[in-house]
Amino acid sequence: MNDFFPSIAICGIGSVTVTIVHAFHQNKVPFKILCKDQTRFDFLKEKPIQFKDPDGKIIKIDLGDHLTLIQDSKDKFDFIFLGCKNQSLNEYLSITENALDSNGKWILIQNGLPETHFPNLMEKLIGGVVGWNTQVLSDGTYFQSNPGSLILGGCNQTKLNPIWPSLLHPWIEVKLTEEILGYRWHKLAINAIINGLAASKQLSLGQLFLNEEGRKEAISILTEVKQLMFFLKIKEGVVPGSVPIHKLGDGKGALPVWIRHLILIFLGLKYFKIRTSMVQDLDHKRKTEINYINGEIVKIAGLHKIPVPANLKVLNEVLKLESE
Known part of the structure; x- marks a missing residue:
């Protein structure tokens, strides 16, 4: 590889x-x-990926020269992105361990608080908080519906290699931080409504947020996360383009109720047809990451005996839908 690049x-x-x-x-x-596995290798080799960016430009990406089977790889990598669901992280860490350089790091881009589940690996992990939405259209095209950023932070509050912004700019804006946990919690709260709440009702974001009751439930969920963050003394890191949770949830620092409803209505209108990842999982009878989103909130709140009934309701409803 080019010495200029990691x-x-x-x-x-x-x-x-x-x-x-x-x-x-x-x-x-x-x-x-x-x-x-070989099946996935063959699929990606035979068919270029079709990607549509937020401006509507479509590009085909031939991955043939980039592919290798894990068991055949002799290379050692400085960084390995793990693009799996939370429930598969342990497996992916295990199968890629031999491909990671002795000084290398895994980059976890999952929702929730994935790094906290691997306390013995903190020195080897980089947290990645994603600020864009990409979904698969009916024809197989990957459509990125909004520009977004990638927040990267070492889990032990270490500074990261400053090369990252240049590797991804201008297609993805990169922010390096020594306080990744604050961004993790912000995104966790957002996902608790756009993924968890939407999945519990099996609705698109437009259907969810253009309904007054849906907006009220969303604000209740955000209020519980805001209270939990305050109790845990977590300083919120706001993903660019998003709204601070402390302004959306009830209590100190909250915006007027009508403005909060207006913000959610705007999101519903902007992303009217979007069925987020957990909604799509239920559409296709797949297991969701609910235990790592609203379930994570319920678990942590339970350790401190803090009631979070709105999040608990979403958790139970999605688990019920999964079992049907």
């Missing part, structure tokens, strides 16, 4: 990682895709 691999190709692949491809950044 060696980068991606294990798990999905909506989030394809958006990162698009940025690398446009910037001619070398990368490898580590495939778990």
Whole structure:
């Protein structure tokens, strides 16, 4: 690989990682895709990925020269992005361990608080908080519906390699932080409504937020997360383009109720047809990440005996839908 670039691999190709692949491809950044099995390898080799950016431009990305089977890879990588669901993280960490350089780091781009589940690996982990939405259209095209940022932070509050912004700009704006946990909690709260609440009702964001009761439930969920963050003394990090949770939830610092409803209505109108990832999981009878979103909130609140009934309701409703 070019000495100018760190060696980068991606294990798990999905909506989030394809958006990162698009940025690398446009910037001619070398990368490898580590495939778990031959079937996935053959599929990605035979058919280029079709990607549609927020401006509507469609580009085809041929991954053929980037592919390798994990068991066949002899390379060691400085960074490995893990593009899997939270429930598969342990497996992905295990199968990519031999491909990681001794000084290398995994980059976790999952929702929730994934790093906290691997306390013994903190020195080897970088947290990545994603600020864009990409979904798969009916024809298989990956569509990034909004521009977004990637917040990267070492889990032990260390400073990161400053090269990251140049690797992904201008396709993805990168922010480096030493306080990744605050951004994690902000995104966790957002996901508790756009993923968790939407999944519990199996609605698009437009259907959810253009309904007054849906907006009220969303504000209740955000209020519980805001109170929990205050109790845990977590300083919120706001993802660019988002609204602070402390302004959306009830209590000190909250915006007037009518403005909060207006913000949610605006989101509903802007992303009217979007069925977020957990809604799509239920659409296709797949297991969701609810235990790592609203379930994570319920678990942490329970440890401190703080009631979070709105999040508990969402958790139970989605688990029920999964079992049907």
